[in-house]
Structures are given as structure tokens and as C-alpha cells.
Amino acid sequence: MDGGERPRLGGGWVSATPAAASSSEVQTIAAARTLREAGSVFIGVGRPSTAAILARMLYNPTLVLIYESGTIGAKPYRIPLSIGDGELAETADAVVSVPEMFNYWIGPGRIDVAFLGAAQVDRFANLNSTVIGDYDHPKVRLPGAGGAPEIAAGCGEVVIVAPHDRRTLVERLDFCTTVGFGDGPGARERLGFRGRGPTAVITDLGVLEPDAESKELVLTQLHEGVGAEQAREATGWELDVIAEPRVTEAPSEEELEALRELLSR
Amino acid sequence: MTAILSLPDAVSEIVADGDSVALEGFTHLIPFAAGHEIIRQGRRDLELIRMTPDLVYDQMIGMGTARRLVFSYGGNPGVGSLHRFRDAIENGWPRPLEVEEHSHAGMANRFAAGAADMPCAVMRGYVGTDLYERTRVEPITCPFTGEQLVAVPALRPDVAIVHAQEADREGNVQLWGIPGVQKEAVLAATRSLVTVERVVDSLEPRPGGIVIPSWEITAVAEAPGGSRPSYSLDLTVRDNDFYRFWDELSRDREEFSAWMEENVLGSAVAG
Numbered sequence: 001m002d003g004g005e006r007p008r009l010g011g012g013w014v015s016a017t018p019a020a021a022s023s024s025e026v027q028t029i030a031a032a033r034t035l036r037e038a039g040s041v042f043i044g045v046g047r048p049s050t051a052a053i054l055a056r057m058l059y060n061p062t063l064v065l066i067y068e069s070g071t072i073g074a075k076p077y078r079i080p081l082s083i084g085d086g087e088l089a090e091t092a093d094a095v096v097s098v099p100e101m102f103n104y105w106i107g108p109g110r111i112d113v114a115f116l117g118a119a120q121v122d123r124f125a126n127l128n129s130t131v132i133g134d135y136d137h138p139k140v141r142l143p144g145a146g147g148a149p150e151i152a153a154g155c156g157e158v159v160i161v162a163p164h165d166r167r168t169l170v171e172r173l174d175f176c177t178t179v180g181f182g183d184g185p186g187a188r189e190r191l192g193f194r195g196r197g198p199t200a201v202i203t204d205l206g207v208l209e210p211d212a213e214s215k216e217l218v219l220t221q222l223h224e225g226v227g228a229e230q231a232r233e234a235t236g237w238e239l240d241v242i243a244e245p246r247v248t249e250a251p252s253e254e255e256l257e258a259l260r261e262l263l264s265r
Numbered sequence: 266m267t268a269i270l271s272l273p274d275a276v277s278e279i280v281a282d283g284d285s286v287a288l289e290g291f292t293h294l295i296p297f298a299a300g301h302e303i304i305r306q307g308r309r310d311l312e313l314i315r316m317t318p319d320l321v322y323d324q325m326i327g328m329g330t331a332r333r334l335v336f337s338y339g340g341n342p343g344v345g346s347l348h349r350f351r352d353a354i355e356n357g358w359p360r361p362l363e364v365e366e367h368s369h370a371g372m373a374n375r376f377a378a379g380a381a382d383m384p385c386a387v388m389r390g391y392v393g394t395d396l397y398e399r400t401r402v403e404p405i406t407c408p409f410t411g412e413q414l415v416a417v418p419a420l421r422p423d424v425a426i427v428h429a430q431e432a433d434r435e436g437n438v439q440l441w442g443i444p445g446v447q448k449e450a451v452l453a454a455t456r457s458l459v460t461v462e463r464v465v466d467s468l469e470p471r472p473g474g475i476v477i478p479s480w481e482i483t484a485v486a487e488a489p490g491g492s493r494p495s496y497s498l499d500l501t502v503r504d505n506d507f508y509r510f511w512d513e514l515s516r517d518r519e520e521f522s523a524w525m526e527e528n529v530l531g532s533a534v535a536g
Binding site: 090095107191 | 291292293316317336337338339340342343344346347350351354355366367368369370372373374376377388389390391392393394395396399412413442443444445446448449473496498502503505508509
């Protein structure tokens with residue numbers, strides 16, 4: 001993972017010039033960059049957690065990390081395996097019960113951004129984390145809702161981090177666990193949701209964002225070296241692409257080294 | 266004064282076949298030792314209630330302890346699937362498992378309503394999802410503002426079991442660190458068992474400490490290390506390697522059964 005160390009003139013030990021970024025590294029760094037201005041972020045485990053810790057290291061040292069386990073303002077040095085690892089409680093500003101977390105913090109919209117993942121995402125950024133196949137006779141029983149439905153309803157905005165393939169980005173969800181934009185414009189308002197809803201789906205190929213009018217996800221950004229056609233082919237619905245999709249700024253040496261160092265802790 | 270019993274005696278006295286039983290502890294303070302004792306005593310047809318089934322219910326489900334599961338997140342946190350949970354739902358092994366699932370917010374509110382002895386909790390949630398049609402949630406209108414909300418039924422388990430860092434000799438309990446819904450579960454249940462890392466002469470106040478008075482607890486049992494491979498903050502450390510190991514081991518029915526035979530059935534807790 002890391003690039004070895006060598007001495008440099010002028011003192012200190014620094015990493016060798018890092019190897020080119022992998023697509024998953026680009027995805028994590030792109031997700032971290034969305035947190036430059038955020039005050040607080042609600043995170044699950046896995047890549048979202050890595051991205052949020054990285055954002056705190058690199059761009060936003062006062063970013064408040066909030067985990068479902070009730071740890072508010074956690075400052076983990078290592079990436080936690082679970083949302084309840086001891087280090088999260090030990091370093092948190094406050095540790096609250098689960099009823100308090102949902103009723104006092106998430107529900108009233110006190111948290112700026114939520115990072116979520118899912119097994120399936122549809123064109124309106126609705127999410128499935130419940131079953132693949134029929135609910136009563138599932139082909140794959142997934143873990144289920146967890147906190148996602150109320151997190152996506154209540155937090156200021158939602159950023160989804162997911163792999164870009166036809167298995168994940170699907171025409172039709174097998175089960176709607178979590179509402180993004182429901183059936184389109186006006187759905188969130190009808191349902192009484194407080195937050196703005198999904199603002200980005202960050203994949204290993206690029207970034208999808210909801211169209212302001214239709215609320216349908218469209219491709220707005222591609223990671224370096226990825227073509228729009230490749231992203232369209234890896235999407236389960238007819239993905240619209242904006243006229244001139246942006247190209248993700250390549251990870252800087254500093255970003256890559258910080259990510260690799262974090263993963264090696 | 267609450268009885269301080271051995272773990273086998275406490276489980277034998279408090280948990281009966283067919284009971285609804287909530288072993289709580291949100292990632293932290295999961296009462297594994299009590300779960301293992303329930304397996305050893307061969308309890309059957311339990312309705313198991315828990316926000317995050319975690320490895321403890323994966324083991325109980327795989328051993329055929331449960332008839333029904335009420336939960337909100339059935340994964341191995343940060344690792345992936347719970348394979349025994351999946352095998353029971355997908356293939357009915359070792360017996361079919363009825364499920365009732367909720368969101369975390371729903372389960373937390375259900376426990377809180379139970380603790381308050383209210384019939385239901387009122388909240389915002391579930392609307393727009395497929396869960397709405399599949400679980401026990403009903404629309405309700407706020408009589409003051411007219412806002413459309415939902416109600417979820419209170420959880421009133423026959424038994425709640427939680428793990429805590431310490432109890433005093435009267436059976437007052439203190440836990441600290443991530444508090445989950447343990448206090449709510451104890452107050453919501455008809456009977457309760459708290460396993461503790463240690464029994465001390467008197468409880469010393471801790472930052473963020475939650476004290477549950479002895480008169481709300483049916484029995485306390487000393488079970489040092491009783492939350493492993495979960496943890497008890499300041500006393501034991503979460504065994505993340507075991508959670509990864511379980512992902513491999515539990516995929517296979519025979520390997521699972523052999524491991525349980527050797528490590529749970531064959532290792533009775535000293536009375």
C-alpha cells in the first residue's frame with residue numbers, strides 16, 4: 001500500500017513519489033473533498049469512514065465526526081472496524097444513547113452531511129440495503145435498514161459512496177430501504193423530510209448528481225482516464241451525461257500519502 | 266436487594282423456553298457470556314430482540330435457539346454478512362426464522378416507549394420506504410398541529426439481558442462508554458439480568474456513567490470478560506480479529522457447529 005521511505009535533502013523522512021492512484025483511492029479522496037466546508041458528518045463504516053477521517057486530517061480539522069453508536073465528535077487515529085470501536089467513545093466530545101442520537105440529533109436536522117453506502121442505488125438515489133430478490137424468499141439477505149432511512153430524511157444532505165457497476169446502479173431496486181428522491185420532484189416535501197436529500201453519488205468512475213428539475217441522477221464528473229461511455233455502460237439505467245462533465249482533479253501527492261498512511265495505521 | 270447469582274443459575278431462573286428476550290449492547294458491552302449460557306442450557310423457541318443481532322445472535326440462531334428475530338441491522342459491523350442469520354432466512358437452517366425488522370430509529374423508540382410503559386412511540390420515519398408495508402408501523406396525526414407522523418409499538422420483552430462494567434454488592438449497576446439502549450431495555454422488560462465484569466464494594470461515579478438501581482434489576486451475575494469479543498470500555502478491548510475470523514468460519518455449517526461444540530457447549534462457566 002505505501003511507497004517506502006527515503007531521506008530527502010533538507011531533513012526529515014518522506015515517502016517516495018507515490019505510485020499512481022487506484023480508482024478506489026480516487027473515489028475515497030473525491031468523497032473526502034466534499035467535506036471541505038462541512039461542520040459535521042454522520043458516517044457508517046468502510047470507505048465513508050476512511051473518507052471522513054481523511055477530510056479531517058487534510059482539509060477540515062474541526063470537522064465533527066458522528067457515528068451511529070452515539071459518539072459525537074470522535075477523533076479516531078485509526079480507521080475503526082465497527083461504528084462502536086472503543087477509540088470512538090474515548091475520543092468523542094459526547095457519547096449519547098441510541099434514542100438520543102436519532103431523536104435529538106438526526107431527526108431535527110442538526111447534522112450537516114450524511115455519508116451512506118448501499119447494495120443498490122436507483123436513478124432517484126433511493127437505496128436498497130435489505131434484500132436481493134423477493135422479500136419473503138430472498139436470494140441474498142442483506143443486513144437491513146440500520147439508521148439509513150431516518151439519517152437520509154433528517155441530515156442536511158446525503159452523499160452516497162458506491163461502486164460503479166450495473167449490479168449496484170440499477171433500473172429498479174429490489175427493495176426500497178431508504179428514500180433519496182422517491183419517485184421524483186416533490187416527493188421529499190410530500191413525505192415531510194427535512195434534509196435536502198442526496199447531493200452526490202461518488203463512484204469509482206466519477207460523480208453523479210441529481211438534476212435540479214427532474215431529481216434524476218446525471219453524470220457530472222469523471223475521474224481521470226474514464227470515458228462517459230464507460231460510465232454509461234456500467235449504469236443500469238439510461239444515464240444522462242451533462243454537456244461537459246468535469247474531470248476529477250487528480251489526487252495530489254499530499255492527499256495520496258495521507259490516505260495511504262491512514263490505511264497503514 | 267437484587268440477587269447476585271452465578272451465571273448458570275441466573276439464566277436458568279430468568280429465561281424460559283418461548284420467552285421474548287432482548288440481549289442489548291450496541292457494538293459495546295454485548296452480553297456474549299449470557300448468550301452462550303442460554304445456548305448451553307438448550308433454551309428453545311425464543312423471540313430474540315436486538316437492534317444489531319451481531320455475532321451473539323448469529324451464534325444463537327445457528328444453534329437453533331430462536332423462533333423469531335426482531336432487529337434493525339443484521340450485519341457483521343465493518344466486515345459484512347452474518348452468515349448464520351442469512352442461512353436461517355435464506356434456507357431455513359437449522360430451522361426457519363420469522364423476522365420483524367425496523368430501522369434503528371424505530372427500534373430505539375420502541376425500547377424507549379417500553380421503558381416509559383407507553384403503548385407506542387410517535388416519531389418521524391419509515392414513510393416512502395418498502396419497510397412501511399412490511400413491518401409494524403402505523404400512520405398517526407398530531408392532534409395539535411395536524412402533522413402526519415408514524416407510531417411504532419412499544420417493546421416489552423419478557424427478559425432483558427445487558428452487560429456492564431460493574432455492580433456493587435447490593436446489585437446496583439454502573440456502565441459507561443457507548444450506552445446503546447441498555448437502560449431502556451432493562452426498564453422495558455418484565456425481568457432483567459445484568460452480567461458484570463466485576464462486583465465492587467461501592468460504585469465510583471464515572472464520566473458519562475449510567476447507573477441502574479438494583480430494585481429495577483432481577484439478578485446480577487459476575488461474568489468477567491463476558492462481553493468478549495465485544496468489549497467493556499476501560500476493562501477489555503474489542504477483538505476485531507475475531508469478527509473477521511467469524512466471517513470465514515461461520516460460512517460453513519459444519520465448521521460453525523464444530524466451533525460451537527468446542528468453544529461454547531464444551532466450556533461451561535464455573536458456577
